[in-house]
Amino acid sequence: MTESDFLLEMNHISKEFPGVKALDDVTLKVRPGTVHALMGENGAGKSTLMKCLFGIYKQDAGEIILNGQKLEIHNSKDALNYGISMIHQELHPVPHRDVMENVWLGRFPMTGIGPFQFVDHKKMYADTAALFQQLEIDIDPNALVKTLSVSKIQSIEIAKAVSFNSKIIVMDEPTSSLTGNEVEQLFKIIRDLRKRGVSIIYISHKMEEILQISDDVTIMRDGKYIGTWDASELTTDLIISKMVGRDLTQRFPERSNVPGEVVLRVENLTSPNPRSFKNISFDLRKGEVLGISGLVGAQRTELIEAIFGLRSIAEGKFILNGKEIKIKSPADAKKFRIALLTEERRAxxxxxxxxxxxxxxxxxxxxxxxxxxLLDEKKMKEDTAKSVEKLRIKTPSVKELIKNLSGGNQQKVLIGRWLLTDPDILLLDEPTRGIDVGAKFEIYTIITELAKQGKSIIMISSEMPEILGMSDRIMVMCEGRLTGILDQKNATEREIMRHATLYLA
Amino acid sequence: MNFDTKKLNEFLLEYAIYGVLLVLIIAIAVYNSNFLSVNTLRDILMQSSTRVIIALGAGFVLITAGVDLSAGRVVGLAAVISGSMLQVADYSRRFFPNLPDLPIWIPIVIAVLAGLIVGILNGWIVAKFSVPPFIATLGTYVMVYGVNSIYFDMKPNESQPIGGLRPDFTVIGSGSIGSGPYSIPYIVLIALIVAFVVWIIFNKTKLGKNMYAIGGNINAAKVSGINVGLNLVMIYAIAGALYGFAGVLEAARTGGATNNYGNMYELDAIAACVVGGVSTTGGIGTVPGILVGVVIFTVINYGLTFVGMNPYWQLIIKGLIIVSAVAVDIRKYISKT
Structure with missing residues (x-):
């Protein structure tokens, strides 16, 4: 290929931080009008590379070429002006203002005479409506952003990027909080953008998605460039083996836990909020992994937070080992040896x-x-060191601040936190969300091991392979209602989806 | 090379506060070498004593990502309460003309309890009603001043400054172990003991760990089963008790009290904490940091007066130090995320 075949070239980029070579001679070449997946484990250097593209970091070596022209990018405003924008994984809209103000923030259209300039709301509305129509986004420009779903807010961000005439749009884990339908909608927008010659750099851990949407795939590992392939040449296993640098024979550990007698019985659990969970009854067995599947909005998180006493209930009973118990606060739940790993690790x-x-x-x-x-600090340190060793947490010392660890290692610290309380029942809400493949496998191993030791686990997961690969039984929810409990042996993706969409119009 | 300068930068940012203190002392000493004397040191430590206790209280609250504006008014309340009960028997304008000579600890305990109650009230309003700490303590700030003024205005005192304090009380504020230049004032010793106790609470107790956790991430604290409300009440209560104790010492040190004692002390305390590295976003702060923060401000007050600088200029320098300390603190935060 000749130079001009590429819209964006990042050639031989290197970046060093004290003690770490974050990027070592990395190359990324994006063709116009393509979706280019950028893959690698957490810590592989994807974000650092993107931060160089946005002028947040200055690369130590290498060049960035857009449309054959070498660029000096000093800050994200430069990047925007060159037509490069980014949709962050965590969106930061202004919630109490309306949609159009969010789109045109910082560059409102003005009207008036001489020095008397006012914001031109009429034009802003018209521009926003036109923009949305062009992208086939169905959102009222006057709606308050706080009333919208995550996927709608994301659409707004994409529209905003398009309004800057962006040639390159970077999307960082765009589907991490979207439901199946919303993902389809996003993909429709992405395909549409591609048709207009916009290139998307798509960062995601979800193999199925990558294979479905992308044209080219660039893989990084440990700050190094591994290669770029045509997406059609790749399979999930191939990608994983290139990302982790070894052949991954299996994605889930061998399971040898044997579910025993019923430990916890939940009867007719109903939330005081009429839009949340209602009439949920199920059993949890000793040494069992009970998966909870469902789309976003199925109220799965709300349900297990209620079991942990974080949310109040209007009706319902908990029967622990044959005795009815009351759980009114997390402290109560802890007393009954229940632990909760929340979905939002950071929050x-x-x-x-x-x-x-x-x-x-x-x-x-x-x-x-x-x-x-007084607290026995020595014992705290000893126990922490044991937990670090047992869970294979990668850290220089137990005194390291947790924010300096990778997502997977942070998650392991949190698992360690709850294991110290010696729980019988662990509630895990999306335990591998935002965690790279290698660390995922380790977390699966830990979960399996815990079940083998006779601990009972309830695991919410939105990833089908994970739910199917890890659970003994799968409980499916839709719109706050329990729609079925499937046995792992005869559960299929199709069957789960059917139950998960049972009450959806 | 690159590596080294970065490390150096980090080091400088981390210890900037000690550098500031050193530069201040050197600059003053160059101007007037008499500044470097045991007497100066003792004066600075003495003047820092009550401020340290107030700042430690403010530190408790700041680390939970809160703020306590009621501190100064609680100091005033405790000063008036303790002073009103510890006057010499033959003083002509006694607050309680017929009050017998109480054991000295009774009025002190009552004054500290008054502070504790205000603290509990602060914590309760914040925890129970989710009123932002700034507003909650602004409310109690005004109320405590009102209560104190009513008490201070009672007959027969009718808002006369309280004087004639018992010498066995004032000796706490002005006496010392030994005499001469190498004597150790009681008040400095008391402040050090309080600082040590607070250090233990911060670092060695469940309450301390919970305090850092609540300030570091209040939602994670709730999910971890910490009773956030109860912990907040306890933290504000301890803070209130510390202000109360500081108020008692202020009365003893100055030998008197009025309802305006302690006015605006909360701002000095917050400034000292912030300069001493307590993060305004919560979760970060140490006792040694707070001590250095307080001493810096005393050095500025004392030292700049010592060299005869116009007091208005001193205000400008103080303000600059507060703002730059936070700017540096924020830079630390940004560089590490």
Whole structure:
């Protein structure tokens, strides 16, 4: 191919941080009008590479060429002006303002005479409506952003990128909080953009999606460029083996747990919120992994947070080992040896500025209390060190701040936190979300191991292969209702989807 | 090479606060070498003592990502309460003309309890009603001043400054172990003991760990089964008790009290914490940092007066230090995310 075949070229990019070579001679060449997947485990250097593209970091070596022209990008505003925009994984809209203000933020159309300039709301509305029509996005420009779903807000972000006449749009894990239908909608927009010659750099961990939507795939590992392939030449296994640098014979560990007697019976659990879960009854057995599947909005998180006492219930009973119990707060749940790993690791899991020791011991401080209200710090450190070793947490020391660890290792610290409380029942909400493939396998191994030890696990997951590969039984929810409990042996993706969409119009 | 300069930068940012203190002292000493003396040191430590106790209280609250504006008014309340009950028997304008000589600890405990109650009130409003700490403590700030003024205005005192404090009380504020230049003032010793106790609470107790956790991520704290409300009430209560104790010491140190004692002390305390590295976004802060923060401000007050600088210029320098300290703190935060 000649030079001009590429819209964007990032050639021989290197970037070094104190002690780490984050990028080592990385190359990324994006053809016009294509979806280019950028893949690699967490820590492979994808975000660093993108930060160089946006001028957030300055690369130590290498060049960035757009349309055959070498660029100097000093900040994200430069990048925007060159026609490069990014849809972040975590969206940051202004929730209390309306849609059109969010789209044109910082560049409102003005009208008026001489020095008396006012925001031209009419034009702003018309421009927004035209933009949305062009992209076939069905959102009222006057709606308040806080009333919209995540997928709609994402559409707004994409529209905003298009309004900058962006030639390159980077999407970082765009489907991480979308439902099946919404993903389809997003893909429709992406295909449409591709037709207009816009190139998408698509960052995702979801193999199925990558194979479905992308044209080219570039894979990175440990800050190095591994290669670029035509997506049609690749399979899930091929991608994984290139990402982890070894052949991955299996994605899920061998399971040898044997579910026993019923430990927890949930009867007729109903939320006070009429739009949330209602009339949920199920059994959880000793040594069982019970998967909960469903689309976003199925109220799965709400359900298990209620079991943990984080949300109140209007009706329903918990029967633990044959005895009815009341769970009114997380402290109650802990007392009954129930643990919860939340979905939002950053928002409700880690204490970013605290060391691993504190992050590990915080849910079980009573165990370390000595006479005179002091804490046995030595024991805290010992237990943390044991947890670090047992769960194979990669960290220089137990005193490292947790925010400096990768997502997978943070998640392992949180699992370690709850294991210290010696729970019988673990509630895991999307335990592998945003975690790279290698670490995922380790977390699966931990879950399997725990089930083998006789602990009961309820695991919410939106990833079909994960639910099918890890659960003994699969409970499916739709719109707050339980639509079926399937046995793993005869569960299929189709069957789960049928139950998950049972009450959807 | 690149590596080294980055490390150096990080080091400088991390310890900037100590650098500032050193530069201040050197600059003042160059101007007037008499500044470097044992007497100066003792004066600075003495003047820092009550401020340290108030700042430690403010630190508790700041680390939970809150703020406590009621501190200064609680100092005033405790000063007036303790002073009103500890006057010499033959003083002509006694607050309680017929009050017998109480054991000294009774009025002190009452004054500290008053602070504790205000603290509990603060914590309760914040935890129970989710009123932002800034507003909750602004409310109690005004109320405490009102309560204190009513008490202070009671007959027969009618808002006369309280004086004639018992010497066995004032000796706490002005006495010392030994005499001469190498004596150790009681008040400095008391402040050090309080600082040590607070250090233990911060680092060695469940409450301390919970405090850092609540400030670091309040939602994660809830999910971890921490009773956030109860912990907040306890933290504000301890803070209130510390302000109360500081108020008692202020009365003892100055030998008197009025309802305006402690006015605006909360701002000095917050500034000292912030300069001492307590993060305004919560979860970060140490006792040694707070101590250095307080001492820096005392050095500025004392040192710049010592060299005869116009007091208005001192204000400008103080303000600059507050703002740059936070700017540096934020840079630390940004560089690490």
């Amino acid at each position: 409700t899991g880690i204490f970013p500025v605290l060391p691993i020791v504190e992050n590990t011991a915080i849910a079980d401080l009573n165990a370390y209390q000595t006479a005179y209200f």
